[in-house]
Amino acid sequence: MSEAAVMHAEVVEPQESPLTPESWGKLGMWLFLAGDAMSFGCLIVGYGILRHASNNWPVPKDVLGINLTAFMTFLLIVSSVTMVLSLSAIQKHDMARFKKFLGLTILGGLIFLGCQAYEWTHLITHRLPEVGLSFSTHLFATTFFVLTGFHGMHVTGGVIYNTCVLLAVSRGRYQAKHVEIAGLYWHFVDLVWILIFTFVYLL
Amino acid sequence: MSEATHPEPNYMGVFWWLLILTVLEIAVVYAPIAKMAIAIMLIVMAITKATMVALYFMHLKFETRTLGLIALSPFVLCVFLILMLMPDIFPR
Numbered sequence: 001m002s003e004a005a006v007m008h009a010e011v012v013e014p015q016e017s018p019l020t021p022e023s024w025g026k027l028g029m030w031l032f033l034a035g036d037a038m039s040f041g042c043l044i045v046g047y048g049i050l051r052h053a054s055n056n057w058p059v060p061k062d063v064l065g066i067n068l069t070a071f072m073t074f075l076l077i078v079s080s081v082t083m084v085l086s087l088s089a090i091q092k093h094d095m096a097r098f099k100k101f102l103g104l105t106i107l108g109g110l111i112f113l114g115c116q117a118y119e120w121t122h123l124i125t126h127r128l129p130e131v132g133l134s135f136s137t138h139l140f141a142t143t144f145f146v147l148t149g150f151h152g153m154h155v156t157g158g159v160i161y162n163t164c165v166l167l168a169v170s171r172g173r174y175q176a177k178h179v180e181i182a183g184l185y186w187h188f189v190d191l192v193w194i195l196i197f198t199f200v201y202l203l
Numbered sequence: 204m205s206e207a208t209h210p211e212p213n214y215m216g217v218f219w220w221l222l223i224l225t226v227l228e229i230a231v232v233y234a235p236i237a238k239m240a241i242a243i244m245l246i247v248m249a250i251t252k253a254t255m256v257a258l259y260f261m262h263l264k265f266e267t268r269t270l271g272l273i274a275l276s277p278f279v280l281c282v283f284l285i286l287m288l289m290p291d292i293f294p295r
Binding site: 085183188 | 215228242253256260262267269273274280291
C-alpha cells in the first residue's frame with residue numbers, strides 16, 4: 001500500500017520537467033521572461049506608433065546624446081559576460097571565481113543605474129527644458145522616460161536578485177542551477193537594453 | 204544536476220562580436236547614407252545582437268525546440284500587434 005502511494009505520488013508530481021531537465025525554476029523563468037518581453041514589446045511598438053504619428057518628433061540622438069548611453073550599453077554587455085563567467089565558475093565549483101564575477105556583475109548593474117540617474121537628472125533639469133521638450137508637453141519625453149524607466153526598474157530588480165543569489169550561495173542554500181536562472185533574467189535585461197539603445201537612442 | 208550538460212560556448216568570442224556590432228551601430232548613425240538604409244542596418248544589427256545574447260548567454264541554442272518557441276512567442280505577438288495597428292499608422 002505504501003509502495004503504491006509512493007509510486008502514485010511520483011506520477012502526480014514529476015521531479016523533472018521535460019522542457020528544462022535542470023529545474024522547474026528555469027522553465028518558470030523562461031515563461032516569466034516571455035511575458036515580460038511582451039510588456040517591453042508593447043512599449044516599444046507603442047513608441048514606434050506614436051513617433052510615426054507625430055509630425056514634430058525630434059532626432060533622438062541630437063536631444064539625448066549617445067556617448068554616455070554607448071558606455072552604458074558596453075557596461076551591460078560586460079556585466080552579461082561576467083554573469084556567464086560566474087555561472088561557468090560555480091559549475092566548476094570554483095567559489096572564489098564565482099563570487100568575484102557575480103560581484104562584478106552586481107557592480108556593473110549599480111554603475112549602470114548611477115549613469116542612468118545622472119542622465120535623467122541632466123535631461124530633466126537641463127537638456128529637455130533647453131530644447132522645449134518637457135515631460136508634460138511632448139510624447140518624446142513621456143515615451144523615453146516610460147521605456148528607460150521600465151528598463152531601469154528591471155535593472156534595479158536584477159541587482160537585488162543577484163545580490164540575494166550571491167548571499168544565498170555563500171550560505172550554501174543555492175547551487176549552480178539557481179545562478180543559471182538568475183543569469184537568464186540578467187541577460188534578458190541586457191537583451192532589452194540592446195533593443196532600447198537602438199530604437200530609442202540611435203534610430 | 205549542477206554540471207553543464209552541453210559544451211560551454213565561447214563567451215569571449217560572443218562578447219567581442221557584441222562589442223564590434225555596437226561600435227558599428229554607432230558608426231552607422233553618422234554615416235552619410237540614406238536614412239532608410241541606416242534604419243534597416245541598425246535594426247538588423249540590433250536583432251543580431253539580441254539573438255546572440257539569447258542563443259549563447261541564455262543558452263537557448265542548447266535547449267529544446269519547444270523552449271525556443273516559447274522564447275520566440277512574444278516577438279511573433281509583437282509582429283501581430285504591429286499588423287493590427289497598421290490601419291492607425293497608415294490611415295486611408
